[in-house]
Amino acid sequence: MSKPKIGFIGLGYMGHGMAKNLVQKGYPLWVKGNRNRAPIDSLIGMGATEVATAREMAQVCDIIHLCLSNSPQVEAVFDGPDGILAGARDGLIVIDTTTADPVSTAKLAEALAAKGGTLVDAPLGRTPKEAEAGTLDAMVGADEAVFAQVLPVIECWAGNISHVGGPGTGHxxxxxxxxxxxxxxxxxxxxxxxxxxxxxxxxxxxxxxxxxxxxxxxxxxxxxxxxxxxxxxxxxxxxxxxxxxxxxxxxxxxxxxxxxxxxxxxxxxxxxxxxxxxxxxxxxxxxxxxxxxxxxxxxxxx
Structure with missing residues (x-):
C-alpha cells in the first residue's frame, strides 16, 4: 500500500526537523517555500518537491502539515485564491501544529469540512532539538477514526503522542x-x-x-x-x-x-x-x- 502524499508549510525552527523525518521515513513530501531558502533547499536535496502555492499543495497532497507562528498566519494559508481551501478536495486532512487560537481553529475546521476535508489540531511540545530527532510531544485533537488514520504520520516526528479528545482540544x-x-x-x-x-x-x-x-x-x-x-x-x-x-x-x-x-x-x-x-x-x-x-x-x- 502506497504512503499518503504529505505537504508541509512552515519550515522554521521546528518544521524543518519534522519534515526531514517524514521524508526520511519514506513519505513523498511537498514543501512550500518562503524567504529562507536553507530549509527548503535542504529538503529538496532529500527528495522533496517544491510547490508555489498552498492551493497547489492541497490539490496534490493527502495530508498537509502546518507549523506556523499564529492563527492569522494559518488563516492566510487557508484563505484566498491560492489558499488551501481553494484547492481542497474530499478526503484532504490538514494537521495544524501551530499553537493557535481555538476559536479560529473551529472556524477553519468548519470551512474545510464544507470542502470535504478534515482539520486535525496537533500542537507541539519540546524544542527544535527534538524536532530534528523526531521525538517531539504532540497533543492531538481529532475523532477516533481520524486519529487512527494520522497516527502513523505523526509518529514520524513525535515520540510522546497524546490523543486529548475531539477536534479543537489539542490547541x-x-x-x-x-x-x-x-x-x-x-x-x-x-x-x-x-x-x-x-x-x-x-x-x-x-x-x-x-x-x-x-x-x-x-x-x-x-x-x-x-x-x-x-x-x-x-x-x-x-x-x-x-x-x-x-x-x-x-x-x-x-x-x-x-x-x-x-x-x-x-x-x-x-x-x-x-x-x-x-x-x-x-x-x-x-x-x-x-x-x-x-x-x-x-x-x-x-
Whole structure:
C-alpha cells in the first residue's frame, strides 16, 4: 500500500526537523517555500518537491502539515485564491501544529469540512532539538477514526503522542501547557532577579533549585541562559506573548478569572513592547532585571 502524499508549510525552527523525518521515513513530501531558502533547499536535496502555492499543495497532497507562528498566519494559508481551501478536495486532512487560537481553529475546521476535508489540531511540545530527532510531544485533537488514520504520520516526528479528545482540544491543551511554561518563565525571571538583588547570584539559584524537587526541564533550559548565557530554548518572547493572549481569550470565553495568566501576560507584553519580541523566552530575566536596575549579564558572572 502506497504512503499518503504529505505537504508541509512552515519550515522554521521546528518544521524543518519534522519534515526531514517524514521524508526520511519514506513519505513523498511537498514543501512550500518562503524567504529562507536553507530549509527548503535542504529538503529538496532529500527528495522533496517544491510547490508555489498552498492551493497547489492541497490539490496534490493527502495530508498537509502546518507549523506556523499564529492563527492569522494559518488563516492566510487557508484563505484566498491560492489558499488551501481553494484547492481542497474530499478526503484532504490538514494537521495544524501551530499553537493557535481555538476559536479560529473551529472556524477553519468548519470551512474545510464544507470542502470535504478534515482539520486535525496537533500542537507541539519540546524544542527544535527534538524536532530534528523526531521525538517531539504532540497533543492531538481529532475523532477516533481520524486519529487512527494520522497516527502513523505523526509518529514520524513525535515520540510522546497524546490523543486529548475531539477536534479543537489539542490547541486548548497546548495553551494550558504554554500558560504553565510562560508562567514558569515569569516566575523564574523574577526569582533570579530578586536573588541577585539580595546577594544570591543566578548560579547559586540554579544550584540550589536545580538539585531539589522543584527542578524540571524548563527550569534547566531557562537557567542555562540565565547563568551560562547560552540560548537553548529557541522560542520567542513574541510567541509567548501571543500564547498568553490566546490563554486570556480562552479564559474569557469560559467566564473564568485567571490572575496568574494575567500577571505573566504583563511580563511578556512589556518585553515585547520594549522591542525584545524576537529575543528568546529565557532572556525575559534580562527585561525583569532592567525594570529593577540590574544588569543580569553581569550578575550571571558572579
Amino acid at each position: 486548548k491543551m497546548k495553551l494550558l501547557m504554554n500558560f504553565i511554561s510562560m508562567g514558569y518563565a515569569s516566575l523564574y525571571a523574577e526569582v533570579t532577579v530578586l536573588g541577585a538583588a539580595v546577594g544570591i547570584p543566578p548560579a547559586k539559584v540554579r544550584q540550589v533549585i536545580g538539585s531539589s524537587r522543584l527542578t524540571n526541564g524548563f527550569f534547566e533550559s531557562f537557567m542555562t541562559y540565565a547563568v551560562d548565557r547560552e540560548e537553548v530554548h529557541k522560542f520567542t518572547i513574541a510567541n509567548g506573548a501571543k500564547d498568553l493572549r490566546y490563554v486570556g481569550a480562552m479564559a474569557d470565553a469560559a467566564g473564568l478569572t485567571t490572575i496568574m495568566a494575567s500577571a505573566a501576560k504583563q511580563f511578556f507584553a512589556q518585553a515585547e513592547a520594549s522591542g525584545h519580541g524576537a529575543d528568546f523566552v529565557p532572556s525575559i530575566t534580562d527585561r525583569v532585571g532592567a525594570l529593577n536596575g540590574l544588569d543580569m549579564a553581569a550578575e550571571a558572572k558572579k
